[in-house]
Amino acid sequence: MQDFDVAIIGGGPIGIACGLEAKKRGLSYIIIEKGPIVNSLFNYPINMQFFSSSEKLEIDGIPFISKEAKPKRNEALEYYRRIVTSNNLDIHLFEKVISVEKEGDWFQLDTDKDRYRAKNVVLATGFYDLPNRINVPGEDLPKVSHYYKDPHFYASQKLAVIGASNSAIDAALECWRKGAEVTLIIRGPEVGPRVKYWVRPDIINRIEEGSIKAYYNSTVKEITPKEIIIDTPEGETILENDFVLALTGYMPNFAFLEKLGIALSDDAKRIPSYDPETMETNVPGLFLAGVICGGMETHKWFIENSRIHAPIIMDAIGKRGASIAK
Incomplete structure (x- = not known):
């Protein structure tokens, strides 16, 4: 079993951004993605064109050059893949997280392939898996x-x-x-x-x-x-x-959030509880990043306005003391 400062669940754009920020701060990290790199984007329609312009989809200040002002799916796949490979991010693909249990100061993550321990966990799982x-x-x-x-x-x-x-x-x-x-x-x-x-x-x-x-x-x-x-x-x-x-929309995996102990608002929006200053939930050491923060309000968070979550989270983790990075 391997130990990490932070385990990031979800290898989409925001999960990748979290990995980059962890690496810059010398934190040991792992990104666990159940499909290919940016799995949700991969499953978008083949001709899909983003609402956002390419610069608003950039992460870590890495330029995103597209043929048109608003890039298409295949260009985004290439952009995020190159970021992962050129930065040698520690991302485990086609590995599904089965359970996350907190034991003392550690989280234990069981996947369909391995087991890990982490001081902190970031959920960057989006909402595209469960249709309404x-x-x-x-x-x-x-x-x-x-x-x-x-x-x-x-x-x-x-x-x-x-x-x-x-x-x-x-x-x-x-x-x-x-x-x-x-x-x-x-x-x-x-x-x-x-x-x-x-x-x-x-x-x-x-x-x-x-x-x-x-x-x-x-x-x-x-x-x-x-x-x-x-x-x-x-x-x-x-x-x-x-x-x-x-095509009536999608929702986060609320059952998974509740199993982790994350409090949800008791109205139809089901917004998870978190501190916007750190993105930490009511469960210490458990953070949210990206569109999952909006609950059923899936139109509130996008790549362009949630990419800031990555440095916020890693700043909060970095301030908590010595890293176990090797």
């Missing part, structure tokens, strides 16, 4: 997915897209342009106001011209192998359907 389910009959049919990857798959198919935010709107437009017959099902009265400003007029125009059908103030009642049944202001509507993309 719509909880209707048929949601678990093979034709239904909560993740979208490639529009080519839906060419010449009758596709229902549930949602009104960036992921749903991007998918609707891309799949329509590849020849899918797209229907949008939107719970509210309009396309989401936070949709990327250069995309929102596009989808509104496609809806108004009739290229994409949109049902507003509507919800899904049931999904069957050949149809989707929706409740609309005009009553129940049954549509022929081949595939459903339920």
Whole structure:
């Protein structure tokens, strides 16, 4: 069993930033990631373009050069991979953390491959793993997915897209342009106001011209192998359907947070308890970094405004005394 000053769970951009800051301060550290480098970004749609400009996605002042002002997924993968490899970060990939238990002044981390001890733990796990389910009959049919990857798959198919935010709107437009017959099902009265400003007029125009059908103030009642049944202001509507993309957002792993003893707000937001001056939770030595800090308010934290968490956390850890780094 290896001992570290800090174990960082999550190898996304903020987890990588935490590793860089730990290394600069001479702290012994390990980054544990259950998938590839920046696993969440890897699982984004292949054509995804960031809302943020490249300089706002930079970490540790390392320049991010992209072809356009707003980089695409493949450019981000290259950028963060090069940071990991060129800085020789100690990152363990395809290793899943199973449990974290505090024993005295130490945390014991068990993974599906090994066991570690750390004086401090940073959770930088994001929120992309658990989709917000719509909880209707048929949601678990093979034709239904909560993740979208490639529009080519839906060419010449009758596709229902549930949602009104960036992921749903991007998918609707891309799949329509590849020849899918797209229907949008939107719970509210309009396309989401936070949709990327250069995309929102596009989808509104496609809806108004009739290229994409949109049902507003509507919800899904049931999904069957050949149809989707929706409740609309005009009553129940049954549509022929081949595939459903339920892109209704994602949430942090609250069960994991609660198992670690982290207090959550008792309202629908479920915001974890932490000190914004140090990012330390109510569990001493356990810190939060990145979008996980927002609980269900997953739109509050992004790479650009949470990258500052890394130096805040490592400053707090560094001030606590001698490092066990070898």
